[in-house]
Amino acid sequence: MTGADGGEGVKVADWLAALDRRAELRGKAGLTRRLHPRPAADGMTDLAGNDYLGLATHPEVIGAASAALSAYGLGATGSRLVRGSTDAHQALEDELAQWLGTDRSLVFSSGYLANLGALRALVQPRTLLVSDAHNHASLIDGCRISGAETVVTAHADVTAVAAALAVAPGRPAVVVTESVFSVDGDLAPLAQLHAVARRHGALLLVDDAHALGVTGPAGAGAVAAAGLAGEPDVVVTATLSKALGGAGGVVAGPAEFVRHLVETGRTFIFDTALPPAVAAGVHAALRLARAGDDLRTELAERVALAVDRLRAAGLTVSAPDAAVISVTAPGPEAATTWAADCRDRGVAVGCFRPPSTPDSRSRLRLTVSAGVSRPAFERALDVIVECAP
Secondary structure, eight states: OOOTTOHHHHHHHHHHHHHHHHHHHHHHTTOOOOOOOOOSOOOOEEESSOOTTSOTTOHHHHHHHHHHHHHHOSSOOSBIIIIIOOHHHHHHHHHHHHHHTOSEEEEESOHHHHHHHHHHHHOOTTOEEEEETTOOHHHHHHHHHHTOEEEEEOTTOHHHHHHHHHTSTTSOEEEEEESBOTTTOOBOOHHHHHHHHHHTTOEEEEEOTTTTTTSSGGGOOHHHHTTOTTOTTEEEEEESSSTTOSOOEEEEEOHHHHHHHHHHOHHHHTSBOOOHHHHHHHHHHHHHHHTOHHHHHHHHHHHHHHHHHHHHTTOOBOOOSSSEEEEEESSHHHHHHHHHHHHHTTEEEEEEOTTSSSSSOEEEEEEOOTTSOHHHHHHHHHHHHHTOO
C-alpha cells in the first residue's frame, strides 16, 4: 500500500483527506455525531433510551438472564441452524407468537436484521414494495437490499398507497410501514392500510417496534390493537430492545412464512444467534409486559403531562400515539446544543437531525419511561424547557 514510488500511499492519503473534508462539511452543517460512553450508573434521567416500561433492570429480568448465563455461558456459540438454538430461544418464540396472535415467531439477533430478513423473504419476482416516507432506516435498507421495485408514498397516506397498488395490477406487492413511527411517534392507519392491501391482493408488513409492550391488549402492540393479529396477509416485525428492555428482533406471521425464513433467510441463517441469557431475560420481560397494564397507564399519563407542559412553554410538540415525543428545534446546531445543555444538567434526550429524520426538520426526541421516578421525570421536563433555544 505504501510502495517505494509512493503511488499507493498517495491514493490512501487522498482517500483519508476526502473523509476529513466530508467530516468538516458535516460539522459546518451541525451534523457531527459523537459517542458518549456512560458508566453503569451515571445518574442521568433517561429520556433518550427505549426502555419504556423500565424492565431492563427489573429483578425478575436480571434473575432470568443471570440463571441462563450460568447455564449456557456468554454466547450462543453458533448460528441458529448449527448450535445457536436453545430452549431459551424456543420458549421465547413460543410466547411471542402467542402474545402477538400469530402462528409462529422467529427471533433474530437484532431488530434491524429482522427487518432486512423479512423484506427479502417477502420478495418474489416482479414484487412491488410500497413504503411509507417516514419508515425506519432498517425498512428502507430492507427494501433496497431486496432488489425489488420500491415506491415511496407520502407519510400515512392511504390514498397514495392505493394509487401505487392500482397501477401494478396482478403483481405481487407488499405495503411496508411502521406502526408507531420512530421519529414523531404518530400511529399509522393500520386498519385502512390493511383494507387497501387486501383489496389489491397485497401483503402488509408492520414494524411494531415502538408499540409492542406499550399499546394494544396486554401490550400486544398496534397490530393487535387494530384487530389484525393473526391475519394471514400480515407480517409483524419488532425489536426486543425497547419495551422489553433487552436485545434482538422478531418476525411473526403465518407458519409457512416463518418456515421460509428459517430455510432461506440470510440474516437468520448466517448470523450468530442471540445469546441465550438475553433470550431468557427478554422472556421474563415479556411476561411482565403482558401483565403490565398499570405501567402502560402510568406511561400514558406521563406522555400527556409532557405534551401539555412542553406546549404550554411554547414549544412545537408532536401528537404522540405511544411513548415517543418529538420536539421541534430551529435547526441541527440548535438541536445539538439543546441536547448537550440538557445532558450537562443531568437529562439525556435524543437529538435527531438530517439525514436521520425523514424531512428537513431537526428535533429532540423524548422517549418516556415508566422506569424513571415521577419527580425526576417532571424535573427533566423543566430542564428541557429551560434549555430550549
